[in-house]
Amino acid sequence: MGQAEAMRLSIKALYKNFLMPKGRGIVEVLGGISLEVKKGSFVAILGPSGCGKTTFLRIISGLEPPTKGEIHLEGGKDSVGMVFQEFALFPWRSALGNIEFGLEFRNISKRERREKARNLVRLIGLEGFEGYYPYQLSGGMQQRVALARALILEPTIILMDEPFGSLDSQTRSDMQGFLLNLWEERQDTVVFVTHSVREAIKLSTELYLFSKRPARIVRHWDLAGLKASGFRPQDYLALEQEVLELLKKERAVV
Ligand SMILES: Nc1ncnc2c1ncn2[C@@H]1O[C@H](COP(=O)(O)OP(=O)(O)OP(=O)(O)O)[C@@H](O)[C@H]1O
Ligand SMILES: [Mg+2]
Structure with missing residues (x-):
């Protein structure tokens, strides 16, 4: 190569x-x-x-x-995942809802979306916290959710x-x-x-x-x-x- x-x-x-x-x-x-x-x-x-x-x-x-x-x-540009200092999570969405977010604009079934998000929840070690809202999560947990939200797009x-x-x-x-x-x-x-x-x-x-x-x-x-x-x-x-x-x-x- x-x-x-x-x-x-x-x-x-x-x-x-x-x-x-x-x-x-x-x-x-x-x-x-x-x-x-x-x-x-x-x-x-x-x-x-x-x-x-x-x-x-x-x-x-x-x-x-x-x-x-x-x-x-x-x-190309669609293959980039971004994570910022301010976690920029949606406060009205649960951890799982935040992670799923990016896939909602892609042609992917709700079931598949959920499955991918659940796999990422496991990967970032937040099992049991997926239903928590950002204000209920620590800073480190929020940043892990932000990372998972970027990773779900498989950048x-x-x-x-x-x-x-x-x-x-x-x-x-x-x-x-x-x-x-x-x-x-x-x-x-x-x-x-x-x-x-x-x-x-x-x-x-x-x-x-x-x-x-x-x-x-x-x-x-x-x-x-x-x-x-x-x-x-x-x-x-x-x-x-x-x-x-x-x-x-x-x-x-x-
Ligand atoms: N949209 C914009 N319009 C005009 N100037 C801008 C814009 N975005 C950034 N700048 C200017 O570009 C320069 C670099 O900004 P940038 O945010 O990239 O720096 P940085 O290295 O990330 O700084 P920091 O370490 O403080 O985050 C600054 O002078 C800033 O004012
Ligand atoms: Mg900067």
Whole structure:
């Protein structure tokens, strides 16, 4: 199999400008991002606040058009699953109802829909809670429902925008473990935006550091390679320090 065939997502020289209100010119947000996401990889993206990470994910998912650049997404835009920081669950629907939601627009019988949703409830470990409404669920449980809601569409790539940002540290750590297990089991392809350097290093097989706006790639680390070659606890700490230093430099310049 050739290199190109194993790519889920391929992005070449992606630029994005937004128009400022009242004709005050443009804001350059993405300044030429090129990257490739291999099938089955877990890509983490770090970068200073406001550098364009959410915009980048929105462009991949087709919610926002690029100004310039090429995007090749295996399976097209319908194959993208998105999970956001705010769980964005429907408060008037049960956990099961939320998970089923995406399939209601597809030509799938109610029975099949229910069966798929029940399988996902099991996968996310929420059996017994499927009838609960979002306000009756903890933050971690809500985020698992949000993940299941994305997974039910069988996406070929899952985009996550600071999904654990609003969770307390213990729940966050639990959710990281949960997501890693799920990813290993299902061999999903994930692009994960986070503010936490530690989280990015813990979860990812590839790590990208974006610069301040207009975002470019400052550095890329092949963590799969490093982790496979016997990454020791002190190596994690050294890498964390290195990434933090680079991130600080990006923040320092306004
Ligand atoms: N629809 C829009 N119209 C105009 N400007 C926008 C729009 N969406 C985003 N921007 C601008 O693009 C820049 C990048 O925003 P974005 O939300 O992508 O950053 P981010 O890296 O996700 O930040 P954070 O880490 O704080 O979430 C910001 O300056 C923002 O004001
Ligand atoms: Mg953002």
